[in-house]
Amino acid sequence: MTTPKIVFLDRITIPEHVNIPSPSFDHEWINYDLTSPDQVAERIKDADIIVTNKVPLNAETLAGHEKLKLIALTATGFNNVDTAYCRANNIAVTNIRGYATQSVPEHAMAMIFTLMRNLRGYQQDIEAGEWLRQGLFCFFTHPVKDIAGATIGLVGSGALGQAMAELARAVGMNVIFAERKGAKDCREGYLPFEEVLAVADVISLHCPLNDDTCDLIAEPELKAMKSSAIVINTGRGGLVNELALVEALTRGEIAGAATDVFTQEPADKSNPLIANAGLPNLILTPHIAWGSDSALEKLVKILTNNIDAFQRGEALNRVV
Template identity: 50%
Template sequence: MKPLKIVVLDRDTLPDRPFQLDFPHELITYGSTSAAETAARIAGAEIIVTNKVQIDAAAIAANPQLKLIAVTATGVNNVDVAAAKAAGVAVCNIRAYGNESVAEHAFMLMITLMRNLPAYQRDVAAGLWQQSPFFCHFGAPMRDLNGKTLAVFGKGNIGETLAGYARAFHMNVVFGEHKHAETVRAGYVSFDEALQTADVVSLHCPLTEQTKNMIGEAELKRMKAGAVLINCGRGGLVDEEALVAALKYGQIGGAGFDVLTQEPPRDGNPLLKARLPNLIVTPHMAWASQEAMNRLFDILLDNINGFVAGKPQNLV
């Protein structure tokens, strides 16, 4: 069997483990790859491994020898899947590797904001506890999760895992229907009901034309005054300018985001400029626990080995 040329475009997003492949191959890896570098680097490749590097129709057309695009993530927005299918190129992704990692991160953000931990950290750092006439310092209001309602948008593996964690804390969990849906499916509540009744709203849905800015100024105004908004799904699901205004004017109680519209935010972002005690931003790392990263890599190797062996899996 002739060695297959494999090009890994963003190796630094993967664990530092060897590629254990069951067939003759030539492996070329790049820590990261810019858009300007992509065409030259994938020239002649039969298998491309990419996390977020764009593989568009032109790149696919320029490489008739290409057989497989292995995406090292669940989302495949960075690949022109239609063009790949038309050219007979398989595309596979990684599924269900980070359910616990992302759900735990979302839950961490939720409980941290409900109990206003950042505000108390700020008060302690400012010396307010030392100045208190009592043994304790009362600052921002704290709320229990017990008895509160969590509305989850996205009833996939991550959403279901988060729901299990919330129920263990005796929360009432509802799943929100699509925005503008004409009917409400069994097991869901309407979009508006989810927003208006929830103490916490957590987003775990993909970014599409239908979900882009699904939470904007109007939706934020319909949420409870003390509600917390969590986004560990995709940047772009929420109007970031509207969110900053809602936080500043007390329309909602807090927000925790692991994703932004542009990543990395080289041109800045409204959420990074805000510096509010009831806003937490983490750098798109909810998925990246050690356990999840290793599961991802194991599935990636299985995807590639299975495809070459004639037993493809996780095709999109």
């Protein structure tokens, strides 16, 4: 029996200081920092197992690789994998679940504090010399709001949404969950989507991106919010219409926004958010909400457990 060959196509997506535990069986493991679509076929030609985060794996790149038995993703999302092809060709696909339920909510909460207390705006004012011009021991060029007592509307009630709710309650926020947009009836414990938009001080997105949630927050939804409200997106970039968000910020239709995710990543200056990154009420981070050290340690342990379980003939965190 030949030694299984494991190929990690984009090892650079896991920070170098994070050690990936070795699978428990004899194997050959090959790392590539990055792999372009036209390099995939050559690099996986003898692979039994592919490990990847974001490299596209479609029918064209996977065709003809009869040895391939498992695609082990290092992320929760699997939209970069042609799951229909994998199902038809007996290729298992696993993903990572439940590893960032501390990291993502903490990142989102940091964004909430930053925006509601206008930390970025005050930092910019100090850099511009406003404190000296005012000539006082302090100055108030932006409102400073308490987080305790504010209402946070959560869109998405899975593991991340529930963890966000727990953290929000811990700092004294009133938590409400939004029913799916367009739903005729509300499940117990949910409020209509439109009502949540109208009453929330903070809208925080923790739902998947699909045909139903693309542009979930666009111009009509932003206009329906309170002018004092802020929007937090640590979900997926396509959940929020980026141009509409910038326009709402510059017109004062909402008070602030923060996003960790973009429609295209990495985002360049053609992206409205990047082009307006200097706004005092806009916080941008490069898709790192998930990546605290503790979350990364959990992720790599789950990855190895998924591979070991598959090798034992067990189904763990299977997508296909």
